[in-house]
Amino acid sequence: MKPVLHRRNVVQTLLGDRGNLLVVAGLGSTAWDITAAGDSPLSFPTWGAMGQAAMIGLGLALAQPRRRVLVVTGDGEMLMGLGALATIGVQRPGNLSVVVIDNERYGETGMQATHTAHGIDMAAVARACGFKHCSVVKTKAAVAKLRSAIRGRPGPVFAQVKVVAEKLPLVLPPHDGVLLKERFRAALA
Amino acid sequence: MWPDQVHRELATAGVRVVGYVPDAGHKRLIELCRSDKRMRAVVLTTEEEGIGLVAGAWLGGVKSVLLMQSSGVGNIINVLGMVQVCRFPLVMIVTMRGEQGEFNPWQVPMGRSTPQVLEAMGVAVRRASSADEVAPLVAEAFRREQAVAVLVSQSVIGIKSFQEQTEQ
Secondary structure, eight states: OOOOBOHHHHHHHHHTTOTTOEEEEOTTHHHHHHHHTOOOTTEEEOSSOTTOHHHHHHHHHHHOTTSOEEEEEEHHHHHHTTHHHHHHHHHOOTTEEEEEEEOSEETTTTOEEOGGGGTOOHHHHHHHTTOSEEEEEOSHHHHHHHHHHHHHSOSOEEEEEEBOOOOOOOOOOOOOHHHHHHHHHHHHO | OHHHHHHHHHHHHTEEEEEEOOOGGGHHHHHHHHTOTTOEEEEOSSHHHHHHHHHHHHHTTOEEEEEEEHHHHTTSTTTHHHHHHHTOOEEEEEEOOSSTTOOOGGGHHHHHHHHHHHHHTTOEEEEEOSHHHHHHHHHHHHHHTSEEEEEEOHHHHOOOSHHHHHHO
């Protein structure tokens, strides 16, 4: 089945009326996606450190146990740090969700196929690592359910959202790392 | 013992998250941190994860520390770029391999390169050559609120063979 979901719509739905949600994005397309949904001081889009988005989310979730933390990252970024799923599985923070926007491509480098294009099932990996709620999301109805899960369901939550491989206009967040860090801490304080 | 002194300094500094990849030289300190209810000990699959963990914890207003051996420094080079660009405070306690008494030649290249690699990526290097130097250097590292690695010389740890390591 060909994907029907569009990444910007998915991320817009997940982040809409975000309330207290703390958001971390992996480098590249997912950083542009969360910015297209509306920049916020409580978003930390990365411009590097590939493979670490989920771990930044874990650190944040442990530091802020009363807030919900959402990591939005790409399939290539998650694949580079797959061990993080095992590490999160040991800690099992109930307030953490990891959502992989899976277009089965390395979008920033020429749309080369990632491992997920060959059937690698990351949701199954997350399930095996002890994530409480895991899903492969392919429909709008499932996106709506995921939106509820990241806001209230005891986690950790993992979702692999299959999206159309498409090149979209860049919507860039600030790239000054100190600014991104300080505005986040100031907004939380 | 230096691990007990270091543990007291971590508590004094208000450390609440301890990321680690086990090393025989860190055995005691890991045990102390794991049994301290004020601290969340996070076992990592690779040292690289520790940098993400520290960054996330700091964003959330929490101080953390990373424990690793020198081979792990090789695993974190690229992600130290984020530490530098965002100016995340970072304290790493690195037990050295490939030095005096090393029994495994495969540990030597990374051990020899560890200080240069850290400095090349903007991390200040502090060397503890004796056991009583470790805790004061860790305390100072937390006061700086910068990226600092405290290297614990292999002579302080003193493991010389697989046999001794197993018996520890």
